[in-house]
Amino acid sequence: MRKNYGCTHFIVGRDHAGVGSFYHPFAAQEIFDELEDLGITPMFFRSFFYCKKCGSIANDKICPHPNELHIDFSGSNMRDVLVSGQRPSADSMRPEVADVILTYENPFVE
Ligand SMILES: [Zn+2]
Structure with missing residues (x-):
């Protein structure tokens, strides 16, 4: 969605999903290991x-x-x-x- 709005980079922070403790704090960053090139550059912040x-x-x-x-x-x-x-x-x-x-x-x- 952000790519469709013209973004070239996407910042993914700690606990980015923000749904309590359902996901561990860096799950939203690790999911990118399983994805192919999305045409947007993810940036992982601590x-x-x-x-x-x-x-x-x-x-x-x-x-x-x-x-x-x-x-x-x-x-x-x-x-x-x-x-x-x-x-x-x-x-x-x-x-x-x-x-x-x-x-x-x-x-x-x-
Ligand atoms: Zn210091």
């Missing part, structure tokens, strides 16, 4: 977190610091905060990005 030592958003590939310095994100929680009209913390989303999202009455697809 989990992201805020690292207190790095002082930025990172993942386990680029951050050498221990887990106790990491703050995990929840996409569901971030959406809930934005839908309630509040700006997520600056550690989890740039304020200028949050402000743009907050200009929309309903920024998420239902």
Whole structure:
């Protein structure tokens, strides 16, 4: 479907299917091993977190610091905060990005 809309790349994140614990967190990435060329380039993203030592958003590939310095994100929680009209913390989303999202009455697809 994304290819039909002109996309050349498709980002597949952790728990991309998002149906609770029915699939394991990287099942949506592994399914591409069984598929032939779809004419769109899949890009597999790891989990992201805020690292207190790095002082930025990172993942386990680029951050050498221990887990106790990491703050995990929840996409569901971030959406809930934005839908309630509040700006997520600056550690989890740039304020200028949050402000743009907050200009929309309903920024998420239902
Ligand atoms: Zn770090």
